Amino acid sequence: MNTILELLLILAFAAVCAFPLIWLSKPFQAPQNTFRDVMRYTRHLAMEHYQKLMSRWRIWKVGVRIRPLRWLRRHGYYQLAKELSL
Numbered sequence: 001m002n003t004i005l006e007l008l009l010i011l012a013f014a015a016v017c018a019f020p021l022i023w024l025s026k027p028f029q030a031p032q033n034t035f036r037d038v039m040r041y042t043r044h045l046a047m048e049h050y051q052k053l054m055s056r057w058r059i060w061k062v063g064v065r066i067r068p069l070r071w072l073r074r075h076g077y078y079q080l081a082k083e084l085s086l
Contacts, residue, residue, distance in 0.1 A: 072081035 069081045069085050072078075072084070
C-alpha cells in the first residue's frame with residue numbers, strides 16, 4: 001500500500017515537471033486570422049488614412065485662405081487684405 005502511494009506520488013511529480021517541458025516544446029502556432037479580424041484591421045487602416053487626409057485638407061484649406069492675404073499685406077495692400085479677411 002505504502003509503495004503504491006509512493007509510486008503515485010513519484011508519477012504525479014514527474015507529470016508536473018514534464019508538463020511545462022511538453023507545453024514549451026510545441027512550435028508556436030500563429031493565431032488564425034478570421035475574416036472579421038482582417039476586416040476590422042483594414043477598417044482601422046482606412047480610418048487612419050482618412051483622418052490623415054482630412055487633417056491635410058484642413059491645413060491646406062486654411063493656408064489657401066491665409067496665403068493671398070499675407071501676400072497682399074506684404075505688398076502694401078493693407079486695406080484690401082483687411083476687407084477680404086472679414
